[in-house]
Amino acid sequence: SQELEQSPQSLIVQEGKNLTINCTSSKTLYGLYWYKQKYGEGLIFLMMLQKGGEEKSHEKITAKLDEKKQQSSLHITASQPSHAGIYLCGADRDGGSQGNLIFGKGTKLSVKP
Amino acid sequence: EAQVTQNPRYLITVTGKKLTVTCSQNMNHEYMSWYRQDPGLGLRQIYYSMNVEVTDKGDVPEGYKVSRKEKRNFPLILESPSPNQTSLYFCASSPGRSNTEAFFGQGTRLTVV
Secondary structure (H helix, E strand, O other), rough: OOEEEOOEEEEEEOOOHHHEEEEEEEEOOEEEEEEEEEEOOEEEEEEEOOOOOOOOOEEEEEEEOOOOOEEEEEEEEEOOHHHHHHEEEEOOOOOOOOOOEOOOOOOOEEOOO | OEEEEEOOOOEEEEEOOOOEEEEOOOOOOOEEEEEEEEEOOEEEEEEEEOOOOEEOOOOOOOOOOOOOOOOOOOOEEOOOOOHOOOEEEEEEEEEEOOOOEEOOOOOEEEEOO
């Protein structure tokens, strides 16, 4: 079955620094989703990537899906305390099962003022 | 407002006492899922439903039951809760097409003593 591996597991950065979180799939990705979660709260949708080579940005967050469609990266530019939280990548299970998702274990991001 | 509503948000119960966590969505979504989130293990799917009266096991279904009698509701039932079911639970819904984001409820923190 398909698995998603995120790295790093946790990250502490100084405010203003850039950072990257990676998500690697054991199988080809047909839909890759990035979510953010504040501790103990619900998941907030950030971005969805579908095509190999696709790149999307929202404010200071940019996500890419590599050409081979087995890895995605999430890049935050000039991090702020508001970026702190858990970032989760999700994918349509085993090649597009219409909304049936699997998730990576998450990356916990802390931003020091 | 489009949303997924879970109740209760917090619950402390005793081993063996049956409980139900409700989930309701107002977006006419076909797909609904239940996940549990545990430290170090990430978000794992318990059950999912592709439509009314259609449910299937996820990755960790043992000790749980679900039903989908109406499109908008997808309750999670713990017939005889045990301490290893202490967790943070999330309900999610999506339209049921590939590459469409899932919407998550705010979570239910369950403690079984």
